[in-house]
Amino acid sequence: MNRVSIDLANCYGIKSLQYNFNFTDKNFCAIYAQNGVMKSSLAQTFYDLANGVPSADRIFPTKTTKRSIKDENGAELVKESVLALRPYDEEFGPTEKTCNLLVNSKLRKEYEQLQIGIEEAEQRLLKAILLQAHSRRDFQTE
Known part of the structure; x- marks a missing residue:
């Protein structure tokens, strides 16, 4: 898998996020940002995918959630292809x-x-x- 595209809405506080990850040169991607910019929300969304459960918004549970995570061929990633690790539990x-x-x-x-x-x-x-x-x-x- 060389590319992963994400299209998220209302996932754990992420109002809207579209991004294409490119793994052509490296097989990993590090995400670094200051506190409070939704890194944990993004991780939780991938954790949900890895565990086969739908994502949601905990604060506004009635909002429609969108979680589209696809490979370079446009196929939705299957849970077996995702490993999401919690940094502290x-x-x-x-x-x-x-x-x-x-x-x-x-x-x-x-x-x-x-x-x-x-x-x-x-x-x-x-x-x-x-x-x-x-x-x-x-x-x-x-």
């Missing part, structure tokens, strides 16, 4: 190890369980080293 938890982990919640929970196992094994190893070495040094920081 309470469900991901505030731990340093998970706050930037950008995966779905099922994989995140699996990751957390693996981390717990790793941390427990590390503690057992350090305890065994201390017992064997007859030392009180803090091997973890070394």
Whole structure:
């Protein structure tokens, strides 16, 4: 897919937005802007598409919403072709190890369980080293 065109109206505060993204030279697009210019609203619209749900306007739910996101051939993007990641979600938890982990919640929970196992094994190893070495040094920081 080399191009994606969007035509949005009344999507989470976006009154109207038409834009053509060009991926011919690069397979990504970074959107940077100051706070309050609807980046989160655009992300939510793509998140809706990725999850197969209609977009809306939360403040004015009676307004007609338009969400048209098409490829270079004019075909609507299917949800399987879109990956929308939330930059921060309470469900991901505030731990340093998970706050930037950008995966779905099922994989995140699996990751957390693996981390717990790793941390427990590390503690057992350090305890065994201390017992064997007859030392009180803090091997973890070394």
